[in-house]
Amino acid sequence: DAKTTQPNSMESNEEEPVHLPCNHSTISGTDYIHWYRQLPSQGPEYVIHGLTSNVNNRMASLAIAEDRKSSTLILHRATLRDAAVYYCILRDEFGNEKLTFGTGTRLTIIP
């Protein structure tokens, strides 16, 4: 599986935007970029995914570099409930069922 690299931790002030980076220099053409997050004492939850174009949903936006070797998860207005570990995961379009988690980025929101 292609590997992703994320900062171990980040901090952000409440109600400000947060940009969570992910590097995936060995990404293949059929790898989708997925983001999951894990709130304290809960299982992971899906946030967003994309292939080439930037994506938006109600939770976040995903900005994908033109060469696809990096991406950024954007939380437009962080709240205390966004404090979690965020995982950037590559998942092959064709049949790779499992999610391969790294250690993720622990996001702390400062009130």
Place this chain on the structure above:
Amino acid sequence: DTGVSQNPRHKITKRGQNVTFRCDPISEHNRLYWYRQTLGQGPEFLTYFQNEAQLEKSRLLSDRFSAERPKGSFSTLEIQRTEQGDSAMYLCASSHTPDSYNEQFFGPGTRLTVL
């Protein structure tokens, strides 16, 4: 349907005992996954089912571990002769085909402590 459920939420056992965990996926989700998570690490894949068929097993799943999904609905994960290294959070997830990139929905996990 309130999502994926797992029971028990917590299990404390003595080394050498057998334990069994249950996962109830979201109804009509035909894929079911088991992961294990140790402190400070991301979840690690153990195995997955499509309906009742177990299609992939990680090398992490030693001979002491067995998983079943007898009727393609709920699943059980059994650990025999538990060891202290088995202490972890065991997570279950489900998803619906046919989209291979479809999101996985996780349960709250079962935390196992082996004394």
